Amino acid sequence: MKESVLIKVMRYLFSIRGVLNEHNAREVGKVAINAFVFLWMYTPIANGTVLMLPENMKTRSMINGFVLINMIIGLGGVSLYVTHKVSALKLNYQEVSTEAYPKAVHKAVIHGAWFGCCYGVIAYLMLAQINGFLSIFSIGVGLFLVVVGWTSDTQREIGHIVKVE
Structure with a gap:
């Protein structure tokens, strides 16, 4: 289908x-x-x-x-x-074989990177409107949200990968 x-x-x-x-x-x-x-x-x-x-x-x-x-x-x-x-x-939840596990983890890391970058960039653009585009606060919050979004989404994705024999 x-x-x-x-x-x-x-x-x-x-x-x-x-x-x-x-x-x-x-x-x-x-x-x-x-x-x-x-x-x-x-x-x-x-x-x-x-x-x-x-x-x-x-x-x-x-x-x-x-x-x-x-x-x-x-x-x-x-x-x-x-x-x-x-x-x-x-x-x-994603069921993968033992051989396909590294590829599934790699895909989870890539998905987490996109997730984190989207949230970080959106937050930066919104805060930059208030504080200025070169504001250390806006840049810092944007980068912080990139890292937090990336790691949290990646951890959640990897936690839902199940190895099957």
């Missing part, structure tokens, strides 16, 4: 390594729908709140902070929810 592009994207973003049969695809669909509904409800409430603020409070730094909070909730919160649900369904 050939997978659609959407399923391939969901498999990568949700770190699904296991078999995605019809039942598992329905469960992943439920998780994705729950995440979408949360964001669908959160977005108008958050935007409505900002629109109700007086004009003198809507400074550039306040708007940048609002966008940063939305990124944290939208990417971080929803990502944690999806990761937790996919883990509970055991869809992110």
